[in-house]
Amino acid sequence: MASVRFKNVDKWFGKTQVLHDINLDIKESEFVVLVGPSGCGKSTTLRLLAGLEDISAGDIYINDKIVNLLEPQHRNIAMVFQNYALYPHKNVQENIIFGLKRAKASRDLIESRLDKASKMLQLQEFLQRKPAQLSGGQRQRVAMGRAIVRDADVFLFDEPLSNLDAKLRNQMRYEIRRIHREYQTTSVYVTHDQVEAMTLGDRVVVMKDGYIEQVGTPMELYLQPKNIFVATFIGAPSMNILDATLYPEYIELEGQKLPLATNLVKTSVPSDGQKVKFGIRPDFFQDEQLISAGEALTTLPNVHIDIIEPLGYDRELNLKLGHQTLKARLDLRSTAREGDTINLCFDMRRAHIFDIETEKNLTI
């Protein structure tokens, strides 16, 4: 267990800067998830922490000690590589116990860890095979096993489940949570997967183009995104962002005047007909016919239904409001049909208003 701290860390590759002023405090036994689009610097961040790349500026601390110049082998971290990086000449078993053996662990410990990990990762049948004789998903599980058997201070996972099928992925996600609850090892986990980010992370770090956009608990990111990028990146389907005009008492959306909830917009924001972006999650819409009386909801009347996608557990509506498109996720009881119009209700306190220039959230 260890705490980790990035302080004003920059990373340059030649003349391009790929990480800008990264500041991040990770507490002991915290599970932090890094998300962001491809190429935003997630792997680079992990590699800096692992010591596989030198930092260009700033400091990295592990347990309050600066580790900038410490070699990877002395940092006591275990890493699952994005490309697996298995030892091709060693079989699965030797791959998994390699780190323990180097650390001169006792034979009993090695046995029991190997046993546990291979069971959990469903690798028992493959222990004697070489990596070349495994499928992509099996290799990925070996890479995972190699990391989790170790007594490391920090676990680094670089998209460890990306190659598994949906079922196995859910299973592994659950196992990772269990391992973390049992051993409480500080972990940094990179993923593209919304669900992994939301379910695994004590906190989630959203990155873009080498900048940290926002750090927070999954619910914070979901309910209070700092800007349009985070708002649309977190949550699936992503938040509707609509053109709107802001007035002191109401917001105008395609000719409809929707009264604002009190305290929605900070008073410092000029609101005399200024163009803004209006954000509302598809999950927060409801069919007017299905709500019980007494709920203080705002209604968006006569929205044209373009296409309906039934997803089983709910129905996803693609809608047209004037020239703009939006999505709504309604529960199964809704009887809406394609081509109809529908009155959508939502809680204005769940909506967000973003600055059109800076894209910052004006409501938090």
Next chain:
Amino acid sequence: MNRKRSLLQNMLLTLAIVAVLFFCLFPFVQILSTSLKHQFDWGNPSLIPVKINLNAYKELLGFVQATEEQIPATVKKLLENPLITPEQREKILAKYRSTSDVFPFPRFFLNTFLLSASAASVSLALAVLGAYAFSRLRFGGRTIIQRSILFVYMVGGVLLMVPLYQMSVKVGLARTVWGSLLSLLLIYIIQTLPVSLYMLGNYFRTIPYSIEEAATTDGCSRLQSIFVIIIPLSVPMLVTVFVYCFIIAWNEFLFASVFLKQYHMFHTLPLALQSLFVSKNAIWDRIMAASMLTLIPVIVCFMFAMRNLSGGLAEGGVKE
């Protein structure tokens, strides 16, 4: 390749292959044939000996001593003369048994083997470390150093012989046997190192770096990861490089002829064969048998290298 080759094309191709093979292999067949012939058979153009003669091999490998038969009859008569004292008799006999006539093949073989094997081992060890540095580490002057090493290789050979010999005389190495052998060893190492570095460096570059990174996060230092990851993954190439160095040293004549000229017992096989060739009473079966025996390690090495060239050891470690 076009699968629809006509019969004529096929025949021409086969003919060409046979011709090339014949051209390459005929000398070896000739050597083998002559080494098995009796003296009366030498002039016979047929490749198949009239009667197989293994004496040359036996003699070279030390199964039979040079016999007294070689002593001419007149001398034998002389020896039977009771007036000759035992000391005088020994003196006369020694002339015929003198080592200048006996060809100590096993000794030459051992000389060559030890010299070649040590040159190849040292060259390989240095090449592993050097090639690792060239392929993995970033340091100032890397390109310049790399190029100048290749440059040494291209210049090498005859041009450097006189200066190198002068140097070893100046330093005092050429004054003793061991010094001369050391100089020769160093020269073989330096001669083979550039190509070894080049071959190994290129091979190391095909091993994904992230495998080593994984080893370092698992607790290996850089040097340990060379031993635990790089070397096991490069076995085929290491064997190839060793064989390459070994054969170069095994066949080398020029430098050996200069540095070992005066030390007959330390001659290597190419030198020894040369002296057999130029000796007045050229005994062809013996020369050819010696040539044949000299070839054997080369062939063994070659087959060993072929077996190991299959490669593909580093597959499966990383996602392509």
